Amino acid sequence: xxxxxxxxxxxxxxxxxxxxxxxxxxxxxxxxxxxxxxxxxxxxxxxxxxxxxxxxxxxxxxxxxxxxxxxxxxxxxxxxxxxxxxxxxxxxxxxxxxxxxxxxxxxxxxxxxxxxxxxxxxxxxxxxxxxxxxxxxxxxxxxxxxxxxxxxxxxxxxxxxxxxxxxxxxxxxxxxxxxxxxxxxxxxxxxxxxxxxxxxxxxxxxxxxxxxxxxxxxxxxxxxxxxxxxxxxxxxxxxxxxxxxxxxxxxxxxxxxxxxxxxxxxxxxxxxxxxxxxxxxxxxxxxxxxxxxxxxxxxx
Amino acid sequence: xxxxxxxxxxxxxxxxxxxxxxxxxxxxxxxxxxxxxxxxxxxxxxxxxxxxxxxxxxxxxxxxxxxxxxxxxxxxxxxxxxxxxxx
Numbered sequence: 001x002x003x004x005x006x007x008x009x010x011x012x013x014x015x016x017x018x019x020x021x022x023x024x025x026x027x028x029x030x031x032x033x034x035x036x037x038x039x040x041x042x043x044x045x046x047x048x049x050x051x052x053x054x055x056x057x058x059x060x061x062x063x064x065x066x067x068x069x070x071x072x073x074x075x076x077x078x079x080x081x082x083x084x085x086x087x088x089x090x091x092x093x094x095x096x097x098x099x100x101x102x103x104x105x106x107x108x109x110x111x112x113x114x115x116x117x118x119x120x121x122x123x124x125x126x127x128x129x130x131x132x133x134x135x136x137x138x139x140x141x142x143x144x145x146x147x148x149x150x151x152x153x154x155x156x157x158x159x160x161x162x163x164x165x166x167x168x169x170x171x172x173x174x175x176x177x178x179x180x181x182x183x184x185x186x187x188x189x190x191x192x193x194x195x196x197x198x199x200x201x202x203x204x205x206x207x208x209x210x211x212x213x214x215x216x217x218x219x220x221x222x223x224x225x226x227x228x229x230x231x232x233x234x235x236x237x238x239x240x241x242x243x244x245x246x247x248x249x250x251x252x253x254x255x256x257x258x259x260x261x262x263x264x265x266x267x268x269x270x271x272x273x274x275x276x277x278x279x280x281x282x283x284x285x286x287x288x289x290x291x292x293x294x295x296x297x298x299x300x
Numbered sequence: 301x302x303x304x305x306x307x308x309x310x311x312x313x314x315x316x317x318x319x320x321x322x323x324x325x326x327x328x329x330x331x332x333x334x335x336x337x338x339x340x341x342x343x344x345x346x347x348x349x350x351x352x353x354x355x356x357x358x359x360x361x362x363x364x365x366x367x368x369x370x371x372x373x374x375x376x377x378x379x380x381x382x383x384x385x386x387x
Contacts, residue, residue, distance in 0.1 A: 181339045185359040188346070209340055225340050232347045263347060265317065 025092055033101065033248070036089045044081040054295035065216050065299060066289055079290040086244065087131040087291070094134050104138065105251040112254040115236045116142045121191035123230050123237045123260070124198040127281050128293045132198075135242040135252050136171050145195040146171040149187065149226075151203070171198070184229065191235045198240075199226045201277050202294060211271060212300065213278050216285065219300045222274055231270040234263030239280040243288050255280050302376045310375055311368075313352050317344060327369040334368070353379060 027036045048055055058080050062073035094102065108116075115122055116139075124146075126132040139146050148171050174186050174197070190197050202222060204210050209224040230237045237260035241253045257280075259272045285292055315322040318335040325334065337345065342362070349357050355378050365371050 181342055181362070182359045184339065184343055184346070209338070228340050228343055232343050263351075265344065265347060265351070 024089055025096070028089060028093055028096065028098075033089065033093055033098070037086065040085040040089065041082060044078060044085055047081045048077055051295075057295050057297060060297070060299070061289070061292060065218055076290060080292070083244065083288075083290050084293050087134070087293075090244070090248070090250075091131055091133040094137065099137065102134075102248045102250065104135070105245070105249070106138075106254075107252060108254045109256065111256045112238055115238060115256060116144075116196075116254075118236075119194050121194050121235050122196050123191065123226070123233075123235050124196050124240050125201040125226055125230070125237060125257075125277055126198060126240050127200055127202040127284075129202070129281070129285060130241050130243045130288065130291045131250065132200075132240065132242050134250055135240070136198075138252070139171075139196060142196075145190070145193070147174050147187075147190045147195050147197050148172070149174045149176055149183070149197060149199040151176050187229060188233055191233055199229075201226045201274075202281065211274060213274060215278050215299075216282060220298050221300060222278065224270060224274065227270040227274040227277070230257075230260055230273050231264055231266075234261065236261040237273060239277055241281070241284045243284055244291060245288075253280075253284055302372050306376060306379070307372055309352075310372060313348060317348050325368055327372070328367055330366060331368055331371050349375070355379075355381075 024036055024040075027039060055077060058077050059073055062068045062076040063070070066076070068076055090102070093099075121144075136146060136148075150173050174183055174190070176183050187197050187199075204221055204223050209228075210221045211224050212219050212221050214220075215222070237257035239253075239255045239257060243251045243253060245251045257273055257276045259269070259276060311322055311325045314320070314335060315325060318337070318341070320335055331337070335341070346357055349355070353375055361374065361378075365374055
């Protein structure tokens with residue numbers, strides 16, 4: 001499917017400026033995690049009226065997709081923004097060496113362990129759901145490099161924070177810009193070197209082809225790029241999500257895409273991988289819908 | 301001088317993969333526009349070259365390829381380096 005101009009796409013920047021992140025880094029370091037959560041519980045109220053585009057998309061998700069009442073949707077809005085804030089605080093805390101304060105539960109089927117322990121590269125497809133970055137340091141146990149494919153605008157923000165905080169991140173980034181051609185080679189070479197390449201499978205951008213798929217009972221558009229690369233390059237695909245299941249408690253969900261691992265020129269193949277991804281994503285979104293962070297018109 | 305059989309093979313492979321009428325593939329025609337390629341289609345192009353012509357490509361290989369003629373010369377030069385004619 002060729003790319004068509006669409007308003008259903010992400011701008012390339014996530015909500016929340018670098019200053020906001022840095023403020024929370026300061027609070028976590030100075031007053032601890034509980035103080036950061038307490039501050040967050042007040043700050044999120046601001047976003048409900050003052051982030052109208054995001055609020056509108058969360059409202060649509062709650063009312064039209066989940067079928068919640070107006071009152072429940074208002075609660076859902078608060079929970080959604082609060083969850084996003086907690087995710088940002090927690091990933092900052094884990095990256096700052098506070099992982100010991102958290103409990104992590106791993107749901108890794110044997111077939112996934114085998115792939116992750118293998119010397120061959122693998123494509124890890126996640127989503128803007130939960131808190132995948134909180135689990136990134138745990139991929140170290142498999143002894144392979146992690147390269148995270150990220151839109152350049154996001155990468156620049158993170159880079160600024162890392163430099164300001166003099167921190168070294170737990171993964172390398174492949175920043176995707178308007179000219180993605182050389183990035184495609186970077187991804188292929190990283191896989192050929194036996195690295196994991198982590199990519200989010202749920203963000204449309206102006207540079208991507210897309211495909212309409214039924215997701216949570218309604219038509220939604222997903223980018224085809226990650227799935228085309230998975231289909232052509234022929235590396236195993238693992239779906240990975242980190243769901244926050246309680247206070248400082250995360251559950252990591254892994255599943256192996258059953259139709260990956262071989263290279264195919266057949267254009268049906270990427271759509272099969274996409275369908276498997278959407279099935280796996282639906283399962284986790286149903287567990288914690290308030291941890292869905294795509295703040296733009298996702299459904300058609 | 302590029303072998304006519306090689307040009308025929310390249311045209312046939314490109315026409316089939318990118319679903320373009322083979323008559324539109326002319327040496328001076330622009331490659332990207334004629335095949336209606338975007339960056340992600342180049343993933344297909346990379347794999348197609350590796351599968352059909354037996355060599356690995358890197359990003360800089362594509363620098364300067366504007367027309368089909370440029371593409372024929374690129375494939376031909378890499379095959380010459382390998383010393384094998386594609387079957």
